[in-house]
Amino acid sequence: MGEKTFEPWNDPEAKPLIQFKNVTKRFGTFTAIDDQTFDIYEQEFFALLGPSGCGKTTMMRMLAGFEKPTEGTILLGGQDIAPIPPNKRAVNMMFQSYALFPHLSVWDNIAFGLKRDGLAKDKIEARVAEMLKLTRLEKFGQRKPHQISGGQRQRVALARSLAKAPKLLLLDEPLGALDAKLRQDTQFELMDIQEKTGTTFVIVTHDQEEAMTVASRVAVMDDGKIIQADTPARIYEMPNSAYVADFIGDVTIIEGRATPSGDGYDIAFAEDQPDLHAKSDITFTAGQTCYLAIRPEKMRISAEKPDDLPNAVRGKILDIAYLGNLSTYHVELPGGQIIKAQAANTRRLSARPFTWEDEVWLSWTxxxxVLLEG
Structure with missing residues (x-):
């Protein structure tokens, strides 16, 4: 028996911790959130992902209580949170700037909210010790924020946010101030801490890699709407639209016209180019516009035409992005369509088979x- 997977959203018995019910938020004539209904479950690490201005921060501010919905309701544990002031909600928020008190020690920063609530001294000491251990800051309790690194300050802010054991922790671009290597390490720390505490985390980010790394589910947003909310694997492998496919990871999107054929579709996409072939759960009518989204790692690149794959096109290498372990080839077809293909760099540079301007064949199954409607 393997471990039971954590998928409360697929369990009809599971009660959501947070329910958005037909939530709309307007600022004057501008609609920031457009009639959204969705659930977040206990112990989830839920990511709101999207470009600037898509509404993700407004969602979070409504959860925190800094904004009220114009229409609709937000329930936390089955209770409408609109009348509850921010400081009385079982919700805490960690800001991008961390907002630590510079004159207080790390220990006092973490203890701040507990002292304000009038908790007994021994309880405060026990809870702060627990938080320092959880965030691996035991040695730094007496230091001031300016005496520790950016990554450590980030962990102090996290420890302070979790000290009052909120049901829900909101994280607004929490890793934005960290450099790339530290961001990566901190992502795994965040996941670890979230798992240990069992607190529900909702993170706002515009960094797709971050969302895909940390989240149990990712909600991809555009223009005040969640376009798709799903596990990272499904968002990547089974996007529900060209927008989501394009937003997550590297992809080539080929626009064409689909015609049913056998157990799939023939796709006409350019003059003087052979039809492409794809299978799909979506039903297309003959001649309907379709979008074929293909990930570069699913492409095979070769010097000779392969005869074992249904899709094969010929083009010229226009560009090569060398990423150490991988190279991404941008291959231009005669009609101008550019297709990305990725290959692992198993050989030394001098022994690689392809270079700029080479004519190559790209093929795939x-x-x-993924064949999409738009």
Missing amino acids: ATAG
Whole structure:
């Protein structure tokens, strides 16, 4: 028996911790959130992902109580949170700037909210010790924020946010101030801490890699709406629209016209180019516009035309992005369509088979691409 997977959203018995019910938020004539209904479950690490201005921060501010919905309701544990002031909610928020008190020690920063609530001294000491251990800051309790690194300050802010054991912790671009290597390490720390505390985390980020790394589910937003909320694997492998496919990771999107054929579709996409072939759960009518989204790692790149794959196109290497372990080739077809293909760099640079301007064949299976309506 393997471990039971954590998928409360697939369990009809599971009660959501947070329920958005037809929530709309307007600022004057501008609609920031447009009639959204969705659930977040206990112990989830839920990511709101999207470009600037898509509404993700407004969602979070409504959860925190800094904004009220114009229409609809937000329930926390089955209770409408609109009448409850921010400081009385079982919700805490960690800001991008960390907002630590510079004159207080790390210990006092973590203890601040507990003292304000009038908790007994021994209880405060026990809780702060627990938080320092959880965030691996035991040695730094007496230091001031300016005496520790950015990554450590980030952990102090997290410890302070979790000290009061909120049901829900909101994280607004929490890793934005950290450099790339530290961000990566901190992502795993965040996941670890979230798992140990069992607190529900909702993170706002515009960094797709971050969302895909830390989250149990990712909600991809655009223009005040959640376009798709799903596990990282499904968002990547089974996007529900060209927007989501394009937003997450590297992808080539080929626009064409679909015609049913056998157990799939033929896709006409350019003059003088052979039809492409794809399978799909979506039903297309003959001649309907479709978008074929293909990830570069699903492509095979070769010097000779392969005869074992249903899709094969010929083009010229326009660009090569060398990423150490991988190279991404941008291959231009005669009609101008550019397709990205990725290959692992198993050989030394001098022994690699392809370079700029080379004519190559790209090929892929009928199930490698996702056929979408738009």
